[in-house]
Amino acid sequence: MTNLINDIFLKALLKQPIDRTPIWMMRQAGRYLPEYRQIREQAGSFLNLCTNPELACEVTLQPLARFDFDAAILFSDILTIPDAMGLGLYFVEGEGPKFKHPIKTVADIKALPIPDPEIELKYVTDAVRLIRKNLQGRVPLIGFAGSPWTLATYMVEGGSSKTFQKTKALMYNEPKLMHQMLDKLAQSVASYLNAQIAAGAQAVMLFDTWGGILATEEYKQFSLAYAQQVRSLLNTDIDGTKVPTIFFTKGGGQWLESISNVGFDAVGLDWQTDIAIARERVGNKVALQGNLDPIALYAQPDIIVEKVKTILAKYGYGSGHVFNLGHGILPDVNPEHVKAMVGAVHKYSAQYHLT
Amino acid sequence: MTNLINDIFLKALLKQPIDRTPIWMMRQAGRYLPEYRQIREQAGSFLNLCTNPELACEVTLQPLARFDFDAAILFSDILTIPDAMGLGLYFVEGEGPKFKHPIKTVADIKALPIPDPEIELKYVTDAVRLIRKNLQGRVPLIGFAGSPWTLATYMVEGGSSKTFQKTKALMYNEPKLMHQMLDKLAQSVASYLNAQIAAGAQAVMLFDTWGGILATEEYKQFSLAYAQQVRSLLNTDIDGTKVPTIFFTKGGGQWLESISNVGFDAVGLDWQTDIAIARERVGNKVALQGNLDPIALYAQPDIIVEKVKTILAKYGYGSGHVFNLGHGILPDVNPEHVKAMVGAVHKYSAQYHLT
Numbered sequence: 001m002t003n004l005i006n007d008i009f010l011k012a013l014l015k016q017p018i019d020r021t022p023i024w025m026m027r028q029a030g031r032y033l034p035e036y037r038q039i040r041e042q043a044g045s046f047l048n049l050c051t052n053p054e055l056a057c058e059v060t061l062q063p064l065a066r067f068d069f070d071a072a073i074l075f076s077d078i079l080t081i082p083d084a085m086g087l088g089l090y091f092v093e094g095e096g097p098k099f100k101h102p103i104k105t106v107a108d109i110k111a112l113p114i115p116d117p118e119i120e121l122k123y124v125t126d127a128v129r130l131i132r133k134n135l136q137g138r139v140p141l142i143g144f145a146g147s148p149w150t151l152a153t154y155m156v157e158g159g160s161s162k163t164f165q166k167t168k169a170l171m172y173n174e175p176k177l178m179h180q181m182l183d184k185l186a187q188s189v190a191s192y193l194n195a196q197i198a199a200g201a202q203a204v205m206l207f208d209t210w211g212g213i214l215a216t217e218e219y220k221q222f223s224l225a226y227a228q229q230v231r232s233l234l235n236t237d238i239d240g241t242k243v244p245t246i247f248f249t250k251g252g253g254q255w256l257e258s259i260s261n262v263g264f265d266a267v268g269l270d271w272q273t274d275i276a277i278a279r280e281r282v283g284n285k286v287a288l289q290g291n292l293d294p295i296a297l298y299a300q301p302d303i304i305v306e307k308v309k310t311i312l313a314k315y316g317y318g319s320g321h322v323f324n325l326g327h328g329i330l331p332d333v334n335p336e337h338v339k340a341m342v343g344a345v346h347k348y349s350a351q352y353h354l355t
Numbered sequence: 356m357t358n359l360i361n362d363i364f365l366k367a368l369l370k371q372p373i374d375r376t377p378i379w380m381m382r383q384a385g386r387y388l389p390e391y392r393q394i395r396e397q398a399g400s401f402l403n404l405c406t407n408p409e410l411a412c413e414v415t416l417q418p419l420a421r422f423d424f425d426a427a428i429l430f431s432d433i434l435t436i437p438d439a440m441g442l443g444l445y446f447v448e449g450e451g452p453k454f455k456h457p458i459k460t461v462a463d464i465k466a467l468p469i470p471d472p473e474i475e476l477k478y479v480t481d482a483v484r485l486i487r488k489n490l491q492g493r494v495p496l497i498g499f500a501g502s503p504w505t506l507a508t509y510m511v512e513g514g515s516s517k518t519f520q521k522t523k524a525l526m527y528n529e530p531k532l533m534h535q536m537l538d539k540l541a542q543s544v545a546s547y548l549n550a551q552i553a554a555g556a557q558a559v560m561l562f563d564t565w566g567g568i569l570a571t572e573e574y575k576q577f578s579l580a581y582a583q584q585v586r587s588l589l590n591t592d593i594d595g596t597k598v599p600t601i602f603f604t605k606g607g608g609q610w611l612e613s614i615s616n617v618g619f620d621a622v623g624l625d626w627q628t629d630i631a632i633a634r635e636r637v638g639n640k641v642a643l644q645g646n647l648d649p650i651a652l653y654a655q656p657d658i659i660v661e662k663v664k665t666i667l668a669k670y671g672y673g674s675g676h677v678f679n680l681g682h683g684i685l686p687d688v689n690p691e692h693v694k695a696m697v698g699a700v701h702k703y704s705a706q707y708h709l710t
Contacts, residue, residue, distance in 0.1 A: 163685060165650055172654035172662075215648050215681075216629035217665075254608045254628060273609060274571035293570050295520055299527035307527075310572075326570075330518060 006139050009071040010203060013244035013266045013287050015320040021312060021349035022070035023342055024142070027328035028063040029075045032335060035062050046091050050077050053126040060131050064139065066335065067342045070322075071139050071203070072131060074196070076124055078146030078207055081188050082155045084115035095159070102158030109181045114188045117195035124192075125199040132200035143201025145193050147208035147249075148185035148230065149223035152178070164213055171222055178222060186226040190233035197235060197243050205246040205268070206230060212251015212270075219255060228262035246289055250327060253278070260286045271296075271326025276314035287320040292341065294325045297333045301340035308344035317352050361494050364426040365558060368599035368621045368642050370675040376667060376704035377425035378697055379497070382683035383418040384430045387690060390417050401446050405431050408481040415486050419494065421690065422697045425677075426494050426558070427486060429551070431479055433501030433562055436543050437510045439470035450514070457513030464536045469543045472550035479547075480554040487555035498556025500548050502563035502604075503540035503585065504578035507533070519568055526577055533577060541581045545588035552590060552598050560601040560623070561585060567606015567625075574610060583617035601644055605682060608633070615641045626651075626681025631669035642675040647696065649680045652688045656695035663699035672707050 004010070009022040030036055036059050043049040050056060060075040079097050083089035088100030103109060115121060131141055146154075154160070156167040171178045193204045211223035227247055236243040248268025252259055259267050260282040269278055269290035278288055296307050308323070315321040323345045329338070359365070364377040385391055391414050398404040405411060415430040434452050438444035443455030458464060470476060486496055501509075509515070511522040526533045548559045566578035582602055591598040603623025607614055614622050615637040624633055624645030633643055651662050663678070670676040678700045684693070 163650060165653055165685070168648070168650040169653040172651055172658050212627065215626045215646075216632070218648075219627075251606070251627065271570045272567065272574075272606070277571075291570075293523070293573075295518060295523040296527055298520055298524040303527050330520070 004137050004140055004202075006070055009322060010140050010244055012319050012322045013203060013246065013289075014242065015284070015287055015318075017353070018319050019350060019353050021315075021321050021323050021345055021352065023323035023345040024069045024071040024073065025063070025329055025338065025341075026073075026325055028067075028069060028073065029059045030329060031331035032329055032333045032338070033062055033066070034335075046077070047089065050075070050080065051123045053123055053130050056123075056127040057130040057134055060127075060141075061134060064135075067338060068346060069139065069342065071142050072135060073142040073205075074124070074128060074131065074144060074201065076127070076144070078144070078150065078209070079154060080121055080124060081115065081145065081185070081192055082151055084117075084120035085112050085155075085188070087155060097154065098159040099155065103155045103181070106177060109177055109184075112181065112184050114184055114191065117192045121192060121195070125195050128196050128199035128201055140202035141200060142203045142205055142246075143193060143196030144205040144207060145189045145196075145230075147206050147211065147223060147247075148182045148189055148226035149214075150208050150210045151185050151189070152181055153210045153213075155181075164210065171218065175221075182222060182226045183229070186229040187233070190230045193230070194233070194235050197238060201243070203244045203246065204234070205248065206264075208247065208249040208252070211249035216255065219249075219252070220258060223249065224255070224258060224262060227264075231263040244287075248289070256281050266322065268324070269326060273326075274314065275311055275321075276316070279315060279320075287322065288315065289322040289324050291324065291326040294327050294329055294333075297325075297329065297337045297341065299337075301337055304337055304340045305344040305348075308341055309348050312345070312349050312352060315352070319353065321352075323349070359492050359495055359557075361425055364677060365495050365599055367674055367677045368558060368601065368644075369597065370639070370642055370673075372708070373674050374705060374708050376670075376676050376678050376700055376707065378678035378700040379424045379426040379428065380418070380684055380693065380696075381428075381680055383422075383424060383428065384414045385684060386686035387684055387688045387693070388417055388421070389690075401432075402444065405435065406478045408478055408485050411478075411482040412485040412489055415482070415496075416489060419490075422693060423701060424494065424697065426497050427490060428497040428560075429479070429483060429486065429499060429556065431482070431499070433499070433505065433564070434509060435476055435479060436470065436500065436540070436547055437506055439472075439475035440467050440510075440543070442510060452509060453514040454510065458507075458510045458536070461532060464532055464539075467536065467539050469539055469546065472547045476547060476550070480550050483551050483554035483556055495557035496555060497558045497560055497601075498548060498551030499560040499562060500544045500551075500585075502561050502566065502578060502602075503537045503544055503581035504569075505563050505565045506540050506544070507536055508565045508568075510536075519565065526573065530576075537577060537581045538584070541584040542588070545585045548585070549588070549590050552593060556598070558599045558601065559589070559591075560603065561619075563602065563604040563607070566604035571610065574604075574607070575613060578604065579610070579613060579617060582619075586618040599642075603644070611636050621677065623679070624681060628681075629669065630666055630676075631671070634670060634675075639675075642677065643670065644677040644679050646679065646681040649682050649684055649688075652680075652684060652692045652696065654692075656692055659692055659695045660699040660703075663696055664703050667700070667704050667707060670707070674708065676707075678704070 253273035608628035
């Protein structure tokens, strides 16, 4: 590994021996931290924060000053790609992301460009370079992107959705068109992740937030196939150092066998999935990342510690487990509760790594 | 069976030989039907409709006049029980159900009564009696209730929720209190379903809409255990005629082996679960109900027909399949698309029942 002071996160993803289980947390740089809320207010908007490399760097590093996390994750948003494609991302307070120009016609799909990440998304790769510099090798930096399917849902719906009616109607009625859009997205996502890797991301994660809304056949054809395409296009060998890859489909617990077969080093688990059963099902093919219920962080610290111990015990002996939540932390969690979780992983995981 | 003209729905639930696959649809009496919207407007509110046996009967029968469904389902709401417990159910247009007096304290839980269904919920059993009379044996009538866990989530949150933060905080921090509440709910639900059966319901379904938000252990302890308690308290033998039982956990696909072991005759499947794999996993223990993606009804009729054929083929030969959606139909679906689905089940299912 590249002169990292702490590389147990990367080693766990590659199932190499380590002396305790690493931990990081989805949305670890976020609103539950008062120091984040302060910078967010100064920035004026979430998008200003994402597009300003100095501020993105600052908030990326904030959780590492508080907690002994074993990885940093680039502060950004999965919707930077559709924005770079010209859809016009904006946020409405309390309503989530929106697009000014959602995909409505065949012409819209045909006209979608594949962004050049070092041009339209240079603010992201600049942030990666700056974060790497400021991390000074303390822990590895994770780059990320949304999966093609997940990006497509936002692009067609024009924002968040409960039912994904427009996206699914397009998929069912015009599968070829949907495949064309997903192919462009897969190329864009791969190019974007490769740019993050070239800029210094030491691991990359693909977030398939909405794959779990699909029926099994459609999941394989419209979500997993394009995650596989992204994976096949990634440059994960940087001067002989491997860049581990993680794929996470929220709600994908039923499909773990298929998910573990498309070439990623690790698979993210939501909290509904039992990690002991998951490990049996995926065998030695992949490492597993997860999977405490994010809402368990509202429990009292002693209960959080018990829940952490249960998950560690369920995964059991050996490398290949990265502790995380099963989804992002919520904005009003008490940071002291996060501290309890991190402390418990440090304290109780070494016993599973005795060599 | 009790002099029914069409009893294939009940026979399918009991895995007895039939000549085609039965079909009904979750929320088949609902807003997608113009004739429903008309009565709903006359009634003034959704609750007025639920609490008026004549109107509830009328809308229950509406879909049967349009489509060849093989069962009627009582028009009602899962939240009638907490309302009967004194929580004060009301609906805010566009926001869903709310309670005036949500559960907030230990005293609130201890004070919860177990309603007498023939007193506080007599409007429901009256509706059941009236619907049975008006059905004249055409198809069986399904009674239903919300599962204890699902009811508890609404009672603690005070309505719908995205994160179920209050309910889960109570569960994690005060598991004994949560168990006390769930035990009262299980008794209330069983008594309510027994009253529906006594009034004439010929099958009953327990809806666990929110079991799928739980981690595996919590699902078993806080949701499935109380579904099992309800099941154990049901009187399902009415003068020698069996009343089949169905349990449906939305998002429960990973737990089918456990779900099929608690005594229900049939298990509902959401659309994410592959019904071929589900049948393999549950073996001969239960019948299966489902599982077309409700959003597939936005596709063109010829595509709907193909999706129906796929599901029928996936279930394969023999009795034990009740065709349904994987969740309720949405309000703006074109009724002609429902007709395409029903017609396809009638046309293409007989081949799987050759004897």
